[in-house]
Amino acid sequence: MCGIVGYVGERKAAEVLIEGLRRLEYRGYDSAGIAVRENGKVKVIKTRGKISHLETLVQQESVNGSIGIGHTRWATHGKPSDINAHPHVSGAVAIVHNGIVENYRELREELEREGIRCISETDTEVISHLVAREYARCGDPCEAVTKALKNVEGSYAIVALFEDRNILIGARRGAPLVVGHGEKEHFLASDVTALLPFTRNVTFLEDGDVAVVKNNNVEIFDSEGMMVHREQRHLDWTPAMAEKGGYKHFMLKEIHEQPEALSNTIRPRILQHEPYITLDDLPARELARSNRIVFVACGTSWHACLLGRVYMEGLAGIPSWVELASEFRYGTTPIDENTLVVAVSQSGETADTLESVREARRRGATVLAITNVVGSTITREAQHTLFTWAGPEIGVASTKTFTAQVAALLLLALALGWHKGRLDKPALKDITQHVLEIPRTVHRALEEESHIEEVARRYFRYQNFLFLGRGLSWPVAMEGALKLKEISYIHAEAYAAGEMKHGPLALVDENMPSVFFLHNDHTAVKTMSNMEEIKAREGKIIAFSTFTSEKLAALADDIITVHLEEALISPFALSPLLQLFAYHVAVLRGTDVDQPRNLAKSVTVE
Ligand code: AGP
Numbered sequence: 001m002c003g004i005v006g007y008v009g010e011r012k013a014a015e016v017l018i019e020g021l022r023r024l025e026y027r028g029y030d031s032a033g034i035a036v037r038e039n040g041k042v043k044v045i046k047t048r049g050k051i052s053h054l055e056t057l058v059q060q061e062s063v064n065g066s067i068g069i070g071h072t073r074w075a076t077h078g079k080p081s082d083i084n085a086h087p088h089v090s091g092a093v094a095i096v097h098n099g100i101v102e103n104y105r106e107l108r109e110e111l112e113r114e115g116i117r118c119i120s121e122t123d124t125e126v127i128s129h130l131v132a133r134e135y136a137r138c139g140d141p142c143e144a145v146t147k148a149l150k151n152v153e154g155s156y157a158i159v160a161l162f163e164d165r166n167i168l169i170g171a172r173r174g175a176p177l178v179v180g181h182g183e184k185e186h187f188l189a190s191d192v193t194a195l196l197p198f199t200r201n202v203t204f205l206e207d208g209d210v211a212v213v214k215n216n217n218v219e220i221f222d223s224e225g226m227m228v229h230r231e232q233r234h235l236d237w238t239p240a241m242a243e244k245g246g247y248k249h250f251m252l253k254e255i256h257e258q259p260e261a262l263s264n265t266i267r268p269r270i271l272q273h274e275p276y277i278t279l280d281d282l283p284a285r286e287l288a289r290s291n292r293i294v295f296v297a298c299g300t301s302w303h304a305c306l307l308g309r310v311y312m313e314g315l316a317g318i319p320s321w322v323e324l325a326s327e328f329r330y331g332t333t334p335i336d337e338n339t340l341v342v343a344v345s346q347s348g349e350t351a352d353t354l355e356s357v358r359e360a361r362r363r364g365a366t367v368l369a370i371t372n373v374v375g376s377t378i379t380r381e382a383q384h385t386l387f388t389w390a391g392p393e394i395g396v397a398s399t400k401t402f403t404a405q406v407a408a409l410l411l412l413a414l415a416l417g418w419h420k421g422r423l424d425k426p427a428l429k430d431i432t433q434h435v436l437e438i439p440r441t442v443h444r445a446l447e448e449e450s451h452i453e454e455v456a457r458r459y460f461r462y463q464n465f466l467f468l469g470r471g472l473s474w475p476v477a478m479e480g481a482l483k484l485k486e487i488s489y490i491h492a493e494a495y496a497a498g499e500m501k502h503g504p505l506a507l508v509d510e511n512m513p514s515v516f517f518l519h520n521d522h523t524a525v526k527t528m529s530n531m532e533e534i535k536a537r538e539g540k541i542i543a544f545s546t547f548t549s550e551k552l553a554a555l556a557d558d559i560i561t562v563h564l565e566e567a568l569i570s571p572f573a574l575s576p577l578l579q580l581f582a583y584h585v586a587v588l589r590g591t592d593v594d595q596p597r598n599l600a601k602s603v604t605v606e
Helices: 013-027 051-060 104-113 125-138 141-149 250-256 258-269 299-316 351-362 377-381 400-419 425-436 438-446 449-459 473-488 497-502 523-535 550-555 567-589
Strands: 003-008 031-038 041-048 067-073 088-090 093-101 154-162 168-173 178-182 185-189 201-204 210-213 218-221 292-297 320-324 339-345 366-371 384-387 464-469 491-496 514-518 541-545 558-561
Touching (some): 013 067, 031 154, 299 339, 299 567, 339 400, 351 377, 366 400, 384 400, 449 558, 473 491, 491 497, 514 523, 514 567, 523 541
Parallel strands (some): 339 366, 514 541
Antiparallel strands (some): 003 067, 178 185
8 A cells, every 4th residue: 555756856845745645545545745955955845745735845845955855655554644654764764665664673672772763653663773774874765765775574565765865766665666757857766656647657676676766867786786777568448548537536437438348348359350359468378277166356357256256167167266365365265386376456456366366376377467556465475467457546545456457357268178178169250249248338327327326316315225136247346336335334234145145135124225236147036036035024125237127127126227138248337337436325424435545555564
């Protein structure tokens, strides 16, 4: 968590830093700060609260320097407060940090024995003292940072500013950091979205790298201290892609971007000639020889994996398991060299997922990453990567990247099914015609928005919800419950509809609405029986469905339908409905939709 940014050049650093932080705010938003060097002094402005509050404080002072660092925080050690906000200053040095210093207590005690007192509750402050101590000894910024970081256990991306130098030092281990290249100016940031208004030429640092960043050049040293060349890339994301574009919230914009995001993920991979599916340069034939597949991910990406498993077993016939990354890394799931581990992470930076990738590789498995972020850590840790081309997602609640992940998993299952000989040409051709319909199906679902808003108005005051579905609609129900919880703070629980009678049915009364997801296959009739059970206990029912019938209409108090024959792609018809429902409920409750309390988009801590 946390977003960091650095600038050295000819512009007013404060303006660049605030603009960059605004774009990183999704990474954390409980406090923020900047440090700018001017007239040989480091000026620090930091505060509890959001970037807008920091911006007001910065405008009240005149901050003219052209080199500085900034930070937006998601608290791990120490509550959100002015004093715990970054940057942390010690002597001639100011530091911003993203990550966790695991041995900060020992380091703190060591510093205290030397008479250096920490004034904040953060783990980061020790880094500032360590760097300042080394800098006082050697007078060299790069050497000071390198030596100081040798004492640090845990993860970090840091940027250091020195009161007597026109130089920034960036360093990373286990947390992302990217250098942006401009004309007589350079940038550092946790994520490229912070750089988009200024440059699209970037270099992703690798673990252990230390970058010496000046206005006119950048030098990078690896963990052995050797100067290294890291490839510079040109990004095709535009600044507008990371802006609201007239929508009230990023989340709403991203929900509506799904047809395009899905087109980008799907269309280039479906060829009009054999073998129909191409997964960039993935060795699909080789991957299809795997004995089994273990999917690992967290949160929404984990829900995508649950759908991926259904596709993989149904279309490719490869036995598949789905694991939460936070459990997998400490668990006993059998893994060997015949296992394909598919690690799914929108950001490519989720700590638990990255550690699962490392653990899987240690145990000999082949790892395929599915991610939305070019240059993210997971792309370097896994042997293979399949990108979702959904564009930047800023809202903390994942929406377009979820459906893009599900599409990528469906394509993967089709490619492996083909290479395994489970799908013949007519079958593959038939399914791909449906897959090509996905963007249009999502578009039709989005046309239900005003209807969904009406339904949201009837239900937004309820405090508890159940989300229910069977088969492919069960993971969809789980995603529905998560969306509602995270942005509206309403308690919502998801169950496989058939499980209700084994306990949760006891919860049902007139104050506990149930949201059902139904798609057109053999599960539908069973799901409707479960609806009967709810109805019999005076539970209110909202149905999101891909079909209508008299029976369904009689059971549901409210029903929204996106007609679709093909069950396989039903998650793409139903997901926009649950996203819009959660969105409108949250708006009616007046919550902070894009930056819900206690959360951050990129979870780079364990
Ligand atoms: C859900 O809306 C969240 N954004 C969250 O559950 C997210 O999916 C999870 O933290 C995993 O993130 P990742 O896909 O970037 O690894």
